[in-house]
Every structure is written in C-alpha cells, then in structure tokens.
Amino acid sequence: MKKTTINKIISTILLAGVCEVGLVGVPAMTNLSRASDNPKVIEITAKKFEFTPNEITLKKGEPVILRLTTSDRVHGFMSKQLKVDTDIPAGKTTDVAVTPDTAGNFTVICDHYCGTGHGGMNMKVTVVE
C-alpha cells in the first residue's frame, strides 16, 4: 500500500472513528479500533542501521499497536507480507495498528534509504497461532 494511500485512509479513519483495515500508520493516542479497546502496545525504536527490538512475536488475530520512534533520522518501516508501509519521521511517534491474519515469520525492512548500512536494516516478526 502506498504511503499516500495510507494517509488518505488515516484521514478517513479519523473522520469516521472506525478502523476497517488490518494495519495502518496513525498518530499516537488515537481511538484506533473497535475490534479491541485495549490493544497491546509494542514500542520499537529505529536508528542507523537497526530496529530495537529487532524481533517480536505477535499472535494471529490479536490486534496490537506498534509504536514507532527514531533516535536519529527518518527511517522506513515496511513489510508487504504484513501490509505495513510507513515512514518513521524524526521527532514524532508513529503508531501502526496491526492484526496479523497469517501465522509465520515475516521481515520488516527500513525502506527509506538511511546510509551505507541501510540494506541490512530489518527486523523479524513471528506470528503464532
């Protein structure tokens, strides 16, 4: 999903107050989902050239919020398999709501070029039944 499309969806969600998609990037502290009133929050920090933590485990069908920040510069946070594609701008918190619908091992990469180690900047997401 393109970032421009994500932004449009975010606006729609904020206006409608509902969340119909599995995963989007949204501003922090927004009422995100009617599927779960208190989704688990997982904080992830990006910096050149790593995510911390670099491995998380999610449960299939269980909504979570990935709370993304960066300690240096803008990074990307993208996984086609998990249908997530957002930037992590410096100085802001970016929340991503995800409800994994498939068990397995997935890779999230930084897709916003950040320097010579960029190609190895990724993290593992394990989704269990």
Place this chain on the structure above:
Amino acid sequence: METKFDRRSFLRVTGTALSIGALYSVFPALTRKAGAQGITRTLAELNGEAPAPFSFIQLSDTHVGFNGPPDPLGTKAFESAVATINGLKNRPELVIVTGDLTHDADSPDEHAKRFKLFKEISSKIGGAQLKVVPGENDAGLDGGDMFREFMGPTHYSFDHRGVHFIALDNVSAGRPIVGAEQIAWMKSDLARFPKTAPIIVFTHRPLFDLKPEWDWQTSDGDDVMNALAPYENVTVLYGHIHRENFHQAGTTKMYAARSLIFAFSDPATSPKKHPLPFDKANPFKDLGIRRVNGNANGSDLQLEEIELATAQFSGTVGMDQMLKHGSADGKDE
C-alpha cells in the same frame, strides 16, 4: 529467442541481462522487412530519425568508492569493463548505467570525489554516449542534488535511432518510489507515440515486487507499469539486485544486469540476502559482456559471451598487490 518479425514485437532487445554488462542489438530485423515501413515512417516523423540497427551496453552498480569486503577490487571490474567495451569490434553507440554509480559516503566531500572518479573512468569509454540514472547510493540522502551536479537530471527521455528511451528515477525521494509527478511526466512524454513504438525504460530498482523483504521493489511500480501497459514494445532495464533477472509483465520485458562489485545471493534459494564471497582465483567470476548480433538474413541472432580479462592485473602487479588497496568501507549495496 523469438526472431520472426511481426508488428507486435519488432523491437528486438536481446540479451537477458548478462554478466557485467549487456550488449543489446536493436532492430536487426525491422529494417529488412517491408511490413515495418509504416511504423518506420511514423517514428521517423516523430523522432526525426528512422529506426535502424544499433547496439548499446548496459552497466550497473559500479559503486565507485566501495572497497570490500567482500569484494576488494574497488573499481577494477569497472575499469576492465571499460577496456572490454573499447575493445569490441562492433562498438556500441550508447552505454547505459542503471544506478549506484557511486557508493554512498558519510562525507559529502568524499562522495563528490567518488562521482569525479566515476566520471574519470567512464570518460575513457570511446565513441559512445553515456546515459545514467541514479541509485539510492547516489541520490538517496540528498534528494539527488549531488547526482544532478555531476551527472545531470535524474529523469529524462531521449530518442536514438527511432527508439524512445526513458530514464526513470525511483530512488531520490529516499523511498523506493517514482512518484505521481514523474509518472504524469512519463505519460505526457509517451503520449505522442503510437502504441507500437519501441520504448526502453531504464531505472535502478525493479519496478515489480521481485523480493520486497530484500528491498527489491518500487512501491508505486504498479502505477508505472499501468502507465506503460498500453504500449506493446516496452523493455525495462534495471540494476540494484546485483544479479541477472528476467521478468515479464504483459508484453513488457524486464532485465536486470549484474553489478561491477560483488553479486548478491539468489532469492530463490537463499533465506537471507548476502553478498557472494570473493573468489581470489577468479576475481571476475561470472562477469563479462554478451554481444548480440543479427545474422546476414535477419533471422537467428548470434549471442557471444565475452569474459573480462584479468591479465592486466597479473604479472608485475599481481593479484596480491592488487588486493592491498582493499578496506572495510562498504557494508552492503
């Protein structure tokens, strides 16, 4: 390789990404067939030049400034490629470089030195026009400012012997994206051409989801392909993945060229992306140039593999001495 002429495939771009570079022969059959005369006239009116046979070379990912590991050869393969091109009997008219001309550097001054060195080495290619697009190493951190300073615009188009070439920039936004503005420009640029016009797009990253978890994709590649879909004779040349690849979407054929530094592992068999180890006994292993020529009657094309010579690095220089300049500067692509 299909060689029979018809209106839907009169552009012959041969060579399926090939070694260190690729030599393409264009129109070996077109000009010999009466059926193409209408298209030839149309393109001649549009471009001021009728389609005619010619050859060009694609190089990719020269990464000037990279000095291993894993590849300690620096610019040696690039220099050998230039020497190989200059030694070709049938000289190419164009040399296209599909991005990552330079390896990124933390210091702008050092990055500028690498652009200067790229220009110095590439300027030794005799008799061919140089056409380049940026890779993320060239333009990902500064929006393409330094690339434009040294190499010119990051996207543009031109005509050569009846073929329309489009250089697409899918890196300088920082993200792997072409962007709506550039796609609109491309649509406008193509609007004057008939749907059968021969079109070659060259860019850095694959325009399809080759391996997104390895960062081998362009996020709005589908939008680019949709804009190209009405045209029946489109070839896309790209780099970034440091290995050969062929992919076809509709009638559009897409070819990746190998790099001029280390190759990456095969995504079909490797769970993780990693550079292939350097082979000191065969430093240019799998590198070379494929020459493609139409034969006398315009039917079967002849393909000739040309290995890069390592002799210039042997003898008094020696491989060990050549390897001394290696450092640990680069970490990845």
